[in-house]
Amino acid sequence: MTEDANLSGDATQHLDEMTCLLYIERQLDRTRAQEISAHTQDCVACRTLLRALERESRLLTRAMLEEEEALPARLAQFQERAHKSMQWIWTLAFGLAATGVYALYTEYIEPWQTQLDLAGFGGSNLLSLLIFQGAFWKGWNSMVTLLEVLALLTVAGFAMVFFRKRLRRGSALALMLAGFCAALVLQPASAFASETRKGESVAVDRNETVKTDIFLMGDHIRVDGNVDGDVFAFGHDVIVNGHVRGDVFAFAQQLQVNGQVDGNVRAGTNTLTIRGTVAKNVLTFDETVNLESNAKIAGSLTVFVDSLNLDGAVGRDILSMGKHIGINGKVDGAIQVRGEALTIGSSAEIHGPIQYKGDKPPDVSPNAKLVSPVDFQKLEHKPHYMEGHYYVWQVIWLGAFVLFGLVLFQLMPQFSREAVANAERYGASFGLGVLVFFGIPIAAIIACVTVVGLFVGISTFFIWYASLYYAQLVVGALVGQWLMGRTNETWPLIGRMVVGIVIVRLATVIPAAGGWVKFAVIVWGLGATSLALYNRFQPSIASTPSAPYAPPLPPNTTVGGMQPA
Amino acid sequence: MSAPGKTEPTQAIARARTGDADAWGELYREYAPAIFRFCRRALPTREDAEDATMDIFAKLMRDNRLLQYDQSRSFTAWLYKVAANHCWDLLRRRKTRQDKETEDFENVPLEHPDPNQLDKLIEQRTSEEVRRALGKLGSRARMALVMRYYSDMSYDEIADALGVRRAFVGVVLLRARHELRNALGQGGALAAGGAS
Numbered sequence: 093m094t095e096d097a098n099l100s101g102d103a104t105q106h107l108d109e110m111t112c113l114l115y116i117e118r119q120l121d122r123t124r125a126q127e128i129s130a131h132t133q134d135c136v137a138c139r140t141l142l143r144a145l146e147r148e149s150r151l152l153t154r155a156m157l158e159e160e161e162a163l164p165a166r167l168a169q170f171q172e173r174a175h176k177s178m179q180w181i182w183t184l185a186f187g188l189a190a191t192g193v194y195a196l197y198t199e200y201i202e203p204w205q206t207q208l209d210l211a212g213f214g215g216s217n218l219l220s221l222l223i224f225q226g227a228f229w230k231g232w233n234s235m236v237t238l239l240e241v242l243a244l245l246t247v248a249g250f251a252m253v254f255f256r257k258r259l260r261r262g263s264a265l266a267l268m269l270a271g272f273c274a275a276l277v278l279q280p281a282s283a284f285a286s287e288t289r290k291g292e293s294v295a296v297d298r299n300e301t302v303k304t305d306i307f308l309m310g311d312h313i314r315v316d317g318n319v320d321g322d323v324f325a326f327g328h329d330v331i332v333n334g335h336v337r338g339d340v341f342a343f344a345q346q347l348q349v350n351g352q353v354d355g356n357v358r359a360g361t362n363t364l365t366i367r368g369t370v371a372k373n374v375l376t377f378d379e380t381v382n383l384e385s386n387a388k389i390a391g392s393l394t395v396f397v398d399s400l401n402l403d404g405a406v407g408r409d410i411l412s413m414g415k416h417i418g419i420n421g422k423v424d425g426a427i428q429v430r431g432e433a434l435t436i437g438s439s440a441e442i443h444g445p446i447q448y449k450g451d452k453p454p455d456v457s458p459n460a461k462l463v464s465p466v467d468f469q470k471l472e473h474k475p476h477y478m479e480g481h482y483y484v485w486q487v488i489w490l491g492a493f494v495l496f497g498l499v500l501f502q503l504m505p506q507f508s509r510e511a512v513a514n515a516e517r518y519g520a521s522f523g524l525g526v527l528v529f530f531g532i533p534i535a536a537i538i539a540c541v542t543v544v545g546l547f548v549g550i551s552t553f554f555i556w557y558a559s560l561y562y563a564q565l566v567v568g569a570l571v572g573q574w575l576m577g578r579t580n581e582t583w584p585l586i587g588r589m590v591v592g593i594v595i596v597r598l599a600t601v602i603p604a605a606g607g608w609v610k611f612a613v614i615v616w617g618l619g620a621t622s623l624a625l626y627n628r629f630q631p632s633i634a635s636t637p638s639a640p641y642a643p644p645l646p647p648n649t650t651v652g653g654m655q656p657a
Numbered sequence: 658m659s660a661p662g663k664t665e666p667t668q669a670i671a672r673a674r675t676g677d678a679d680a681w682g683e684l685y686r687e688y689a690p691a692i693f694r695f696c697r698r699a700l701p702t703r704e705d706a707e708d709a710t711m712d713i714f715a716k717l718m719r720d721n722r723l724l725q726y727d728q729s730r731s732f733t734a735w736l737y738k739v740a741a742n743h744c745w746d747l748l749r750r751r752k753t754r755q756d757k758e759t760e761d762f763e764n765v766p767l768e769h770p771d772p773n774q775l776d777k778l779i780e781q782r783t784s785e786e787v788r789r790a791l792g793k794l795g796s797r798a799r800m801a802l803v804m805r806y807y808s809d810m811s812y813d814e815i816a817d818a819l820g821v822r823r824a825f826v827g828v829v830l831l832r833a834r835h836e837l838r839n840a841l842g843q844g845g846a847l848a849a850g851g852a853s
Contacts, residue, residue, distance in 0.1 A: 113830065138772075140772035140776065144776045147779045152837075153807065155787035156788070164707050
């Protein structure tokens with residue numbers, strides 16, 4: 093074609109226009125350009141043509157670049173409209189999410205909070221119970237109001253947004269979070285002193301007085317003396333005969349409280365026996381709890397138990413969930429029981445209302461002194477999928493899933509794509525998913541029982557719990573891709589996620605098999621998410637995150653040409 | 658738009674990639690006038706240009722197509738490429754192409770035009786006349802000229818956008834110039850050429 097047109101050094105053989113154009117556009121190779129340059133030294137006509145073509149190019153550029161029209165008002169408004177439309181979506185999402193949180197709070201958290209208040213966790217709220225009222229966090233005791241918690245969370249949220257805009261690198265963000273956690277860990281650590289004793293048999297002797305908190309670890313633990321602080325006991329048998337002015341925390345096969353505890357008792361044991369006095373409240377998870385006749389709890393009793401035998405006295409309310417509840421003592425407050433059987437003996441003296449939800453009607457002795465009859469509600473165990481509102485709730489949950497997915501896929505489009513892609517690594521996803529599914533809660537629990545890790549443990553647990561839902565969305569998106577084809581774009585991926593999650597949710601409500609399907613989906617998605625997270629922290633992979641999405645290069649990627657000589 | 662040598666708003670681009678609406682607003686304010694002008698030159702009517710500008714940014718935002726942008730390259734060039742593809746798709750869908758098919762490229766005259774007449778034509782014509790003449794060109798010719806002389810796209814990019822072989826880009830541009838000269842009223846003699 094024209095680029096190959098013969099040229100002659102003879103000035104009478106003029107250059108064709110195509111060659112001149114390619115020359116001024118620097119599209120000719122070096123040799124050809126030098127030939128043309130030499131020719132135009134001698135040929136006035138060709139030199140004039142080159143100049144004319146250059147002037148034509150400049151005229152074209154000038155004519156096109158001249159801004160004779162202002163940006164139309166419609167386009168100026170478009171930006172605002174686009175912004176507003178985004179705001180509308182976010183407002184809707186936020187509103188629905190807030191409604192969901194409110195429903196969750198009033199449905200589940202608030203009743204529990206009321207009960208836990210009765211159980212004596214500072215008379216405050218669940219957040220303060222979880223974060224600030226824990227025995228390991230004495231440095232935070234002054235921060236107990238919900239208002240302060242909300243203020244703290246708001247500031248933290250603003251800080252996250254602020255740093256998110258500035259610290260693009262995940263490592264920087266991770267460093268900041270690690271620093272925040274470290275600050276949380278270090279601050280309360282300096283706020284109290286403690287003593288630790290370990291051994292096969294450890295004891296606080298009868299004549300001994302411990303002025304601080306004390307950690308006791310061993311097979312056999314005895315507290316015969318006085319402890320001015322709290323007692324933390326981890327062992328096989330724990331016996332408290334002495335006087336503890338703080339709280340007692342115990343994880344043991346057997347716990348006996350024979351002495352006096354001025355604070356609360358919080359325990360996880362096989363058998364708890366109380367013969368002494370607890371000045372505040374008792375919260376316990378056990379197989380068997382015995383409150384003997386001389387036992388006295390001035391506060392409330394919250395108990396999750398297989399069998400409760402109450403012969404002693406309780407100054408406030410009782411909340412009990414268990415199989416067999418037997419009450420033969422004195423209760424000054426109300427009783428709420430959920431279980432298989434409730435027996436109220438002839439010596440029982442109950443000054444508050446009694447609510448009982450159970451399988452069998454209560455067995456109440458005619459000699460028992462009650463202010464009102466037992467309010468009994470029989471539990472019915474019909475299959476839940478026979479109930480109409482079950483399906484209504486399934487639809488609501490489905491809507492919530494879609495909304496949750498919409499928000500998360502919009503917030504983390506790249507990560508979501510990576511997670512969905514990793515879900516196709518079936519073996520790795522399932523393997524890692526099983527590990528994460530069981531490993532993270534165990535790690536969170538371990539973190540919670542160590543001195544430094546309550547906040548970290550609880551946060552980890554919440555993240556793990558949210559991941560269970562995200563995992564289902566990831567698998568849903570993959571199922572959607574199987575049906576509708578792969579995509580790398582966000583909205584099409586969300587569309588596939590919606591289709592897929594409908595199918596996944598339908599599969600999980602199949603009687604009998606549905607539970608296993610759900611478990612498999614969660615493990616699978618959790619593994620895929622973990623793989624994506626793992627890959628994010630691999631420097632070699634993280635350095636080319638946009639590689640798969642680079643636009644296709646034109647077939648001829650080299651731009652030929654050179655400067656005119 | 659970003660003038661040559663002016664630093665591109667890399668921070669805003671990075672934030673917009675994460676879906677930050679404020680960053681999108683920033684990019685829109687920065688680039689919408691240039692993209693509108695590009696569309697105005699490439700498309701037949703002002704309304705078309707407005708629609709196209711909105712569509713281009715709406716698609717970019719809605720699908721977060723910034724994820725496809727290779728940050729090691731010029732954002733301005735990439736954005737023009739997106740705009741060029743959008744406009745050309747639009748024109749093709751409307752079947753308003755007036756250009757002949759590829760084989761016609763072979764018929765481009767290779768004669769030496771009269772440089773003095775060309776010089777005179779360029780001398781006499783104003784920018785506004787050129788813009789009016791551009792509006793009379795076929796879609797392909799106009800697109801080619803806009804891509805090359807407005808947004809400074811390379812021959813490779815033009816070939817990619819128009820779906821022609823790179824070797825024909827020069828021909829397309831030359832044909833477009835001839836059409837333009839004809840539209841300016843003096844093209845006949847120039848296009849036919851004549852050795853001086």
